[in-house]
Amino acid sequence: MKKYWHVINIGIQNNLTYRVNFLFRAVFGFVPLLATVYLWRAIYQGKNGGNVADYSLAQMTSYYLLVTVVDAFTVVSEDDWQIAADIKDGNISQFLLKPIDYLSYRLCLYLAGRLIYLAVAAIPLLLFIYCLRAYFVPPGGWLVLAEFLFSVGLTALLQFFMSYTMALLAFWVLEVSTFIFILFAFEYLASGHLFPLDILPPALHRVLDFTPFPYQMYFPVGIYMGRITGSELLQGLFIQASWVLGAYLLARWVWSRGIRKYSAVGG
Amino acid sequence: MAISPEPVAPSRGASSPGRRATLVRYLSIYAALWKNSVTREMGFKSNFLLWILVELLWFGLQLTFMGVLYLHTDTIGDWTQWQVVLLVGTSHFIQQIFQAFFLTNCTQLSELVRTGKLDFLLLLPINTRFIISFRQVDLGGFINAGSAIGVMAYAAHRLHLSPSALQIAGFFVLCGVGVTIHYSLMFLLSSICFWTVRAQGIVWGYYNLFNIARMPDNAFHGFFRAFFSFAVPMLLVSNVPARVLVGKLDSPTPVLVLLLMGAACLAVSEWGWRKSLRQYTSASS
Numbered sequence: 001m002k003k004y005w006h007v008i009n010i011g012i013q014n015n016l017t018y019r020v021n022f023l024f025r026a027v028f029g030f031v032p033l034l035a036t037v038y039l040w041r042a043i044y045q046g047k048n049g050g051n052v053a054d055y056s057l058a059q060m061t062s063y064y065l066l067v068t069v070v071d072a073f074t075v076v077s078e079d080d081w082q083i084a085a086d087i088k089d090g091n092i093s094q095f096l097l098k099p100i101d102y103l104s105y106r107l108c109l110y111l112a113g114r115l116i117y118l119a120v121a122a123i124p125l126l127l128f129i130y131c132l133r134a135y136f137v138p139p140g141g142w143l144v145l146a147e148f149l150f151s152v153g154l155t156a157l158l159q160f161f162m163s164y165t166m167a168l169l170a171f172w173v174l175e176v177s178t179f180i181f182i183l184f185a186f187e188y189l190a191s192g193h194l195f196p197l198d199i200l201p202p203a204l205h206r207v208l209d210f211t212p213f214p215y216q217m218y219f220p221v222g223i224y225m226g227r228i229t230g231s232e233l234l235q236g237l238f239i240q241a242s243w244v245l246g247a248y249l250l251a252r253w254v255w256s257r258g259i260r261k262y263s264a265v266g267g
Numbered sequence: 268m269a270i271s272p273e274p275v276a277p278s279r280g281a282s283s284p285g286r287r288a289t290l291v292r293y294l295s296i297y298a299a300l301w302k303n304s305v306t307r308e309m310g311f312k313s314n315f316l317l318w319i320l321v322e323l324l325w326f327g328l329q330l331t332f333m334g335v336l337y338l339h340t341d342t343i344g345d346w347t348q349w350q351v352v353l354l355v356g357t358s359h360f361i362q363q364i365f366q367a368f369f370l371t372n373c374t375q376l377s378e379l380v381r382t383g384k385l386d387f388l389l390l391l392p393i394n395t396r397f398i399i400s401f402r403q404v405d406l407g408g409f410i411n412a413g414s415a416i417g418v419m420a421y422a423a424h425r426l427h428l429s430p431s432a433l434q435i436a437g438f439f440v441l442c443g444v445g446v447t448i449h450y451s452l453m454f455l456l457s458s459i460c461f462w463t464v465r466a467q468g469i470v471w472g473y474y475n476l477f478n479i480a481r482m483p484d485n486a487f488h489g490f491f492r493a494f495f496s497f498a499v500p501m502l503l504v505s506n507v508p509a510r511v512l513v514g515k516l517d518s519p520t521p522v523l524v525l526l527l528m529g530a531a532c533l534a535v536s537e538w539g540w541r542k543s544l545r546q547y548t549s550a551s552s
Contacts, residue, residue: 035478038488178317186324195332199339
């Protein structure tokens with residue numbers, strides 16, 4: 001396992017060189033978020049203190065803040081492009097020769113990247129939450145916070161395995177970015193990035209629950225906000241873990257198929 | 268316009284035949300660039316179609332978002348649902364036209380600087396900003412702009428609008444101003460690469476701001492609204508043309524402000540470009 005610690009170490013050092021880039025990303029990312037919060041505020045103003053699908057304005061604002069937090073913890077930023085490029089340029093040949101597993105290697109780099117991104121983005125993020133503190137709802141106890149963090153961990157794994165599998169399409173097609181963006185569009189909408197899923201018509205929300213998407217965002221945020229509790233929570237965590245396992249197995253399977261097709265172009 | 272020929276161009280002073288000759292020359296160069304782009308795009312047909320699908324999906328996503336908001340409210344500010352659909356359509360139209368003409372060219376600038384390929388462009392007997400800005404045309408953008416027009420037309424039908432020819436003409440002129448603003452700001456940001464080499468993060472950061480352009484202006488107040496009207500005029504770019512089309516304009520002031528901001532952005536970006544170019548030291552290639 002020691003070698004993977006080295007990978008994490010290298011990943012951290014590599015990512016540190018991009019800290020200014022990360023800071024820009026984080027800061028620019030807040031602008032649309034702030035805009036969405038203002039948009040909701042205008043909607044609530046028009047309703048004269050009424051609620052939207054039993055979200056108060058404070059809860060709605062918190063929802064978007066938490067989306068940003070979970071995003072900072074879990075988003076796959078450059079990893080999928082790099083994996084696709086590694087395959088296209090024949091860089092993975094070296095991993096076939098070395099006693100190192102490519103999936104574990106990429107996972108370590110992903111974790112290192114998240115760590116540095118969090119460290120850099122924490123400053124503007126906390127500042128931002130502080131500015132909106134009047135609208136930020138604290139978690140309903142330490143247990144809820146623990147469950148939330150556990151679920152965020154699963155979300156990170158799910159995000160990574162899905163992006164990894166998507167990037168492996170590079171074994172078969174020349175240009176994977178379109179496929180990545182198509183998946184991303186579905187994730188963005190169906191995971192609850194744009195709005196909490198329970199403000200949708202109930203039937204639609206139930207359909208979405210059969211996809212892995214809600215477990216990429218809505219589920220952990222719902223836990224934090226106390227909207228998912230008790231047996232629903234346990235069942236949800238079980239389903240989330242199952243999706244993680246499923247995505248992992250799919251990633252392994254696609255890799256084993258892809259490697260047969262691989263011809264080490266330029267490698 | 269910023270794209271005036273530099274002294275290198277074979278113009279005979281400011282006399283009008285010389286100017287016409289220059290114009291013809293630039294137009295024929297641009298036609299050649301177009302031909303080039305078409306040939307390149309047709310080399311990757313399936314990819315070309317897939318990108319159109321991606322853009323369609325994201326457009327649908329924006330419309331869905333607004334649709335979900337209007338499940339829970341009747342108006343945002345003073346914008347009704349179909350007016351906002353028209354606004355989102357306008358914003359998409361402007362963004363796609365911008366993308367068709369300028370986006371790739373702007374994002375590639377930092378690559379030109381990093382690799383030193385800019386040398387070759389600087390040596391050409393042609394205005395450098397012209398060749399950098401117009402090198403590639405992204406044809407998919409026009410098709411996507413067409414889908415935006417379709418959505419706008421449907422929204423106009425739902426709103427029972429029958430805009431006059433003047434309104435429609437004004438709308439497209441203002442959309443052109445919007446494209447100019449996006450181009451100017453994006454080019455200005457790309458020019459930062461002369462200092463930092465890696466400006467792509469900054470450029471894509473700007474892309475985030477497109478999200479604001481499709482939101483109804485009077486949902487915003489105070490500093491946020493002032494900043495995104497008079498510093499980075501995102502809240503004017505598509506709101507003003509949409510208001511012209513819907514007939515929601517109380518006074519001509521917003522139109523004047525948009526025109527002024529367009530001119531200002533273009534001037535600032537030309538100034539920034541000239542300042543940045545002096546930093547260029549080529550690459551050790």
